[in-house]
Every structure is written in structure tokens, then in C-alpha cells.
Amino acid sequence: MKFKFFTLSLLIQLALITASAIAQQLSTSDSIDNFIKAKMLQRHIPGLQLAVVRNGKIIKDITFGTANLEYNIKATDQTIFSVNSITKAFVGVAVMQLAEEHKLKITDPLSRYLDSLPDTWKNITLQQVLTHTSGLPDILDAEEQVIGHNNELEAMQKVKMLPIEFKPGEKFRYNQTGYVLVGQIITKLSGMHFTQFIEERQFKIAGMKLTRFGDSYDVIPNYAGAYTMTRQMGDDFVRNRTPGQAYMQFPIFFRTAAGIQSTATDMANWVIALKSGKLLKQASSIDLLWTPAILINGKIGGFNRLTNGYALGWPTVTREEHPAVGPVGGGRSALFVYLKDDLSIIVLTNLLQGNPDQFIDEIAGYYIPEMHEANGFGLPKNLKKLRAGLLQQGFDQAIPVAAHLKKNDPTFSLSENELNGWGYQLLGQKNILAALSIFKLNVSMYPQSANAYDSLAEVLEAANNPTLALVNYKKSLALDPQNKHAATRIEALTAR
Structure with a gap:
């Protein structure tokens, strides 16, 4: 009887493990599908095919959207794309x-x-x-x-x-x-x-x-x-x-x-x-x-x-x-x-x-x-160091944390483009407060950059702070009178 009970117990455990693995796989699949659909909407992609290979096998193979817009023909796994x-x-x-x-x-x-x-x-x-x-x-x-x-x-x-x-x-x-x-x-x-x-x-x-x-x-x-x-x-x-x-x-x-x-x-x-x-x-x-x-x-x-x-x-x-x-x-x-x-x-x-x-x-x-972008994947080495410090001390401490890293390591440097790019990543992840802190850091490090002020103004608008956004757009335009984006936003914000 003990042997039978053990076997039944083992089977139940194996079934639970299998069910859990299937549920996790389905959850992953649903998450990918939602991500793909969002990207297609954002980028206006009519039709898309996705295939994923692991362990020498196709583990995901799915098609979304429209193959032919004129006749509203749905894309299928038989749809042929130019590579x-x-x-x-x-x-x-x-x-x-x-x-x-x-x-x-x-x-x-x-x-x-x-x-x-x-x-x-x-x-x-x-x-x-x-x-x-x-x-x-x-x-x-x-x-x-x-x-x-x-x-x-x-x-x-x-x-x-x-x-x-x-x-x-x-x-x-x-x-x-x-x-x-x-x-x-x-x-x-x-x-x-x-x-x-x-x-x-x-x-x-x-x-x-x-x-x-x-x-x-x-x-x-x-x-x-x-x-x-x-x-x-x-x-x-x-x-x-x-x-x-x-x-x-x-x-x-x-x-x-x-x-x-x-x-x-x-x-x-x-x-x-x-x-x-x-x-x-x-x-x-x-x-x-x-x-x-x-x-x-x-x-x-x-x-x-x-x-x-x-x-x-x-x-x-x-x-x-x-x-x-x-x-x-x-x-x-x-x-x-x-x-x-x-x-x-x-x-x-x-x-x-x-x-x-x-x-x-x-x-x-x-x-x-x-490898998720939100986990810092793809960031340059020094940005990863900054991110680690900010996760510990808070993104609102970006300026002192960056200064501390520079003090302890004279080779530590952050380029304007790197900070700007990361700021927009955070903005895309809808982490507006973190993005705001990074753009403020960029302005503090590159006070003569029209683009840095323009980016800061843009995220201030996203944070529903048009007054400060206007101030920074004006600083950007003063540094670069040819900045059409800043000029357009100044006109729009002033007309409110």
C-alpha cells in the first residue's frame, strides 16, 4: 500500500509540476503576443510572423495582422514575406x-x-x-x-x-x-x-x-x-x-x-x-x-x-x-x-x-x-554602474550618485547621448519620474547642450509640468536658435 501511495503521490507531484510548467509557458506566450501586438500598433506594421527556436526545435510559431491591406487579407503561417x-x-x-x-x-x-x-x-x-x-x-x-x-x-x-x-x-x-x-x-x-x-x-x-x-x-x-x-x-x-x-x-x-x-x-x-x-x-x-x-x-x-x-x-x-x-x-x-x-x-x-x-x-x-530593457540590458558599462547605484539610493539621487561614482573612479564617464538614450528608454517604459531624474542629470553635466534642455522639457511635459517645460524649451532655443522643435513647443505652450 505504501508503494502504491508513493507512486500516486509522485504522479500527482509530476502532474502539478507539468501543469505549472505549461501555465508558465502559456503566460510567457501571452506576454510575447501582447508585446508584439503593441509594437505592431506603435509602428503601424500590417502583418508579422514570429518564430522562436530552442534546443533544435521551433517552440513558438505565430502570425499576426494583415497580409494585404487593399483586400483586407489576413496573414497566416502560409503568408510569404520578403527577407x-x-x-x-x-x-x-x-x-x-x-x-x-x-x-x-x-x-x-x-x-x-x-x-x-x-x-x-x-x-x-x-x-x-x-x-x-x-x-x-x-x-x-x-x-x-x-x-x-x-x-x-x-x-x-x-x-x-x-x-x-x-x-x-x-x-x-x-x-x-x-x-x-x-x-x-x-x-x-x-x-x-x-x-x-x-x-x-x-x-x-x-x-x-x-x-x-x-x-x-x-x-x-x-x-x-x-x-x-x-x-x-x-x-x-x-x-x-x-x-x-x-x-x-x-x-x-x-x-x-x-x-x-x-x-x-x-x-x-x-x-x-x-x-x-x-x-x-x-x-x-x-x-x-x-x-x-x-x-x-x-x-x-x-x-x-x-x-x-x-x-x-x-x-x-x-x-x-x-x-x-x-x-x-x-x-x-x-x-x-x-x-x-x-x-x-x-x-x-x-x-x-x-x-x-x-x-x-x-x-x-x-x-x-x-535581457529585458527594463532590467538594464544593453546599457553601456558606466550606465549600468549608475543604474545599480540608483536602484539602491533612488533615482532622485542621480546627480550625487553620479558625482560619487566619478570621485571613486576618475575613468567613470557618462556621455550626453548615453544619458539621453537611457532617459527616453525610461520614458518609453512609462517610468516618468526616473526619466526626469536622468534628464536632469544630463542637463547638470552638459549645461551648454540645447538637446539636453529640449529632452528635459519634453519629459516635463509628459510629467504634466508645462511651466517648467516652457522654461527649459526657452533655454534650449537660446542655446540653439535653429531648434524648430523647441520653437514649436514654446508657441504651443504659450498659447495655452
Whole structure:
């Protein structure tokens, strides 16, 4: 009887544990869903797909919103989105597949595989091309259209006449020309067109059933389309209040740079295939694929503070905490693989200014709580020290706490932009009093900054203190008479 009772007791405990785990998982899922819906509303994103991978499996796969605004067609898990420049990550894998077959080395010069190159191009390496450190002139014009009327021969003739932009390896500058050349090399060495090589060696192996190459000209079943919040008016771009149609054409020869259409599910399966050794056999190949280029000055270069490096077709999020590789596409799609956390997140949208790379870390925070922005994740080292002190002594003590830290450590410093950025983060978290304290600290440290006073005035308005807001807007305008925002707010507050 005791044995039976023990077994029953154990089963009950296991059931309770399982139920608790399921409840926690559902709670996490609901929280993510609410977060995503809020971001879509805030950013005017019509449709979005999300997939999350852990332990080699897809643990969340969900679609929100509208695929087609004209006909009010709901987005589903079968809806296909353009991944734009995430295509370059597939090209990086393709090059490493050829490297594993000893058909090329990434340190080889382009001239080993391509004829009729300008003399200044001949010693540029495949690695420099893939990492955007080549110095090649860009095949896109000032309006981001492929030169040469989408004709490969005409485009290559024109771009070859342009001067080299900088010494190879000297700096990072995003460039599409190199990827056109890489496409030519893949086609030559593989014996098939590069699009077919990627389809055969990646799409099919990874089970990407809905993924294909294409653009706005092609008729793609269940395509989510492309929307934008801006339109061109003369030489300027004007932001709209609602999304409008966007048109993107990627000539076939250009489709190493952009051109893959996919779903979050297919992209998740591609990540699983890559990490499990189905696409690249050697772990060293993936290490090389994801290692950012080192410039001549010993530093790395990338798009911004987040995606701050660039590897072989893969932007990198190089940082001490939770480093990642993070391909992004067209400001509308992003894929982050967290290198130390067994976590990958894919977000595809149909809005060119959706910028999901800006909130993927926050999604990760639902699985790794310390990664939530509200917990201080992503703050520079000295801001984290300040935050720790303020959590102990109160945000209203920001000025003396910062002074104390500086006194104890002469190397301790806080830049104006760092403080300003954190202040707006706190404001976005609706922690108005904390934000107010940080903006006051910024003004105390940078009393000659018009922007610091402007930001302080803005949060004072949010704190329902228009009198003090007006005082600080006037200080900002006195420091910078060209500050249109301050002038507009002064007029508005004075008219009350």
C-alpha cells in the first residue's frame, strides 16, 4: 500500500509540476503576443510572423495582422514575406559550402575566379566583399536603384568605370556590387546558377517548402506585399500616417544581395539545419561564417551600435552579454541567433520601417529575463554602474550618485547621448519620474547642450509640468536658435 501511495503521490507531484510548467509557458506566450501586438500598433506594421527556436526545435510559431491591406487579407503561417538583405546570409553559407568542397578560399582574390576586372579590384578578397570592407563602388545609384536599367552587362560596365571608394579593409561600407560578383563566382564554381545552388543546397535540405526567389514583379501566391510609411516628394522623403504601397525589384543577377521570399517557419527550419550540421559539415565553417571582419585599425565596423560588426553575409551583435549574429533585411525583417544561449528568433514583417531588429532583444527577454530593457540590458558599462547605484539610493539621487561614482573612479564617464538614450528608454517604459531624474542629470553635466534642455522639457511635459517645460524649451532655443522643435513647443505652450 505504501508503494502504491508513493507512486500516486509522485504522479500527482509530476502532474502539478507539468501543469505549472505549461501555465508558465502559456503566460510567457501571452506576454510575447501582447508585446508584439503593441509594437505592431506603435509602428503601424500590417502583418508579422514570429518564430522562436530552442534546443533544435521551433517552440513558438505565430502570425499576426494583415497580409494585404487593399483586400483586407489576413496573414497566416502560409503568408510569404520578403527577407530582403537576409538573403546575404544564405550567400555566406553558399560560399562556405564551396569552401568545404575546396573549390575556393575566402582569402582568395576576386581575380582568381573572375576575368576583366579593373586593376584596382583584382586583389580584393572574397572575405572583404562578403564583409562590406572591399571599397568597391556601389552598383546602386543615389536613389537605391540598380544602375544599368536592370541589365547585368550594362550595370557591370558602368560600375567598373567608377573609382574605388577606399583602401580594401580600411572601413565598413555597405555595398551591393560585391555580392553580384560573388553570385558570378558561385555560378561558375558550382556549375549551376547561384539561385539554383542555394535552392538545392539550402532550401531543399532545410525543408523550406514555401521559400523562393522573387520580387514585386513576380506573382507569388500568398505574398504579404510591401508597405512603407514614407513617400518621395522631390528630393525629400515624407513620412505618412498610414502605410502605403512599396515596390521592390531585384533583377536575377542582383539576387545574391536581396531576393529571397520566405516564412518565419521556413527561416526557423533553415537555422535549425545550419546549427545541426546539415548545411555546413564543419563547426569551424560556422565559426568563420559568424566572425566579424577586423579592419586595418583593429576594430570592427557595422550598421549601428546594435549590429556593430559584419561577418560573411551576417551582421554581428558583438557584445559581452548575449552576443548574437543578426541578419536584417530592408528594415522589415530580422533574424537573431544568440550564440551562447541556444535561442534564435525570427521576425518577418511587410513594413519597410518595421525594424524588428530593434525589438528582438526584448522578445528574447521573455526567455532570458535579464535581457529585458527594463532590467538594464544593453546599457553601456558606466550606465549600468549608475543604474545599480540608483536602484539602491533612488533615482532622485542621480546627480550625487553620479558625482560619487566619478570621485571613486576618475575613468567613470557618462556621455550626453548615453544619458539621453537611457532617459527616453525610461520614458518609453512609462517610468516618468526616473526619466526626469536622468534628464536632469544630463542637463547638470552638459549645461551648454540645447538637446539636453529640449529632452528635459519634453519629459516635463509628459510629467504634466508645462511651466517648467516652457522654461527649459526657452533655454534650449537660446542655446540653439535653429531648434524648430523647441520653437514649436514654446508657441504651443504659450498659447495655452
